[in-house]
Amino acid sequence: MEIIRSYISKKQESTSLAFFRLSFGLLMTYSIIRFWLKGWIKEMYIDPSFHFTFYGFEWVKPLEEYTYLLFIICGLSAFFVAIGFKYYLSIITFFLSFTYIELMDKTTYLNHYYFVSILSFLLIFLPANSSYSVDSYLSKKSFSHTPKWCVDSIKLLLFIVYFYAGLAKINKDWLIEAQPLKIWLTTGSYDLPIIGSSLMQQEWFHYFMSWGGMFYDLLIPFILLYHRTRIFGFLLVIFFHIFTVILFPIGMFPYIMIISSLIFFTSKTHKKILEIVTKPFKKIIHNVREIDAINIKREKFAITIVIVFFIIQILFPFRYALYPGELFWNEQGYRFSWRVMLMEKRGYTTFKIVDKENETSFYVMNDEFLTEFQERQMSFQPDFILEYAHFLGDHYKEKGYNDIEVYAESYVALNGRLSKKFIDPTVDLLKEDRGFKNKSWIIPLNEKINKL
Secondary structure (H helix, E strand, O other): OHHHHHHHHOEEEOHHHHHHHHHHHHHHHHHHHHHHHOOHHHHHHHOOOOOOOOOOOOOOOOOHHHHHHHHHHHHHHHHHHHHOOOHHHHHHHHHHHHHHHHHOOHHHOOHHHHHHHHHHHHHOOOOOOOOOOHHHHHHOEEEEEEEHHHHHHHHHHHHHHHHHHHHHOOOHHHHOOOOOHHHHHHHOOOOOOOOOOOHHHOHHHHHHHHHHHHHHHHHHHHHHHOOOOHHHHHHHHHHHHHHHHHHOOOOOHHHHHHHHHHHHOOHHHHHHHHHHHOHHHHHHHHOOEEEEEOOOOOHHHHHHHHHHHHHHHHHHHHHHHHOOOOHHHHOOOOOOOOOOOOOOEEEEEEEEEEEOOOOEEEEOOHHHOOOHHHHHHHOOOHHHHHHHHHHHHHHHHHOOOOOEEEEEEEEEEEOOOOOEEOEOOOOOHHHOOOOOOOOOOEOOOOOOOOOO
16 A cells, blocks of 8 residues: 555656656547548438447437537537646546447447547546646646646556557457458559559468467557557557558548557656747747646545546456357357457348238348448448347337338458358247347357467
8 A cells, every 4th residue: 555655646747747748639629520521421321311339328319410519519628728728627528429420320439439438438538628728827836737537547548459459459350360350451452553462462471460460459559658668659559550451441540549558658758849849839838837636526436436446447358258159159248349450251141021911021221221331341240130120120110010020131241251140040039139238149160269
């Protein structure tokens, strides 16, 4: 307890939190603007007539044309976080609005959306507006130091993301078969100048990328933590993520990780960057009275929440062990566990509606209800298939079909394997409840991937 108390009492310069707040806020502001300008709000949230939901959050729905207002609120709150204006209100608003956007349609789930949500939740409990902020200017007080555990908590979250991503790559497909990189590099990268038609087609390079990616994720947190290797580590972060941007269309994730990795540098480095960025506002900053260290209100409460938060983050990715069968096949416990780019999965799923009252049946045209992107995602993810089956059941009951059953004919190919029957076609999916219990109607793969 004495060691714990000693650690909690440690302080460090507030410039690290201020720098992270500014860079994170500006990056999120850009991300929201980018999403808007690409027309994705209309395409993904307004145009579809049906939206896949997360279990327990079925009440979270797009707000029709007001969805644009939601994005405006999210973007403005992100900018206010960046400049440190009404920081606590702004970061809470950003967390709630961004998470609501993430929950509106499960089809759009990405690991970095989840990362942004939990990171913004963590920032609610950190005094990131202590210095170099509008709040400091308005209160005429700037704090030179903040608790060390605040910065360390951000580092720990990044450590978990990287290290768990590395652990997830220790599987048969990734290391022994070089899948799915072998598929992606030989097909998706063929048009790249010079390397596309030569290097990317070499089998040894597929294995080099697979094993290199695994070692990178496992080791980069340690390389960034150690001061002697930190610069090399950051250059490695830049190279790795820019290379993945060139090869794969994975959105903002590489840039988020590059900017976030700067937190591992010293407060002096962050201060130098902030002084350059805030040079036009130098006179305003100097008019603010500097106080030695901030005292966080209800610090014990904040520390308790952060500890519980990290216990969940450490344990939650291992929930897949509670389910039988192969994780990559049944995907039970796959999301929210930092399993990044581990699967190339394609499926074809059709639904048969049986009218027991009239002893007739017919097949559903999925494009009547789903966009092309939604249908592609639904075709190989069992929770999507089940939710869609229930939607079809409700839809046709409203059409006057009183006694119906819904069956799925589904075939899925995983990481270069031949397509295989995925869902038991004799199971009436309307009788299967959504939830966290094992989905016994998934036909097993009968192959171990996650155990070498």
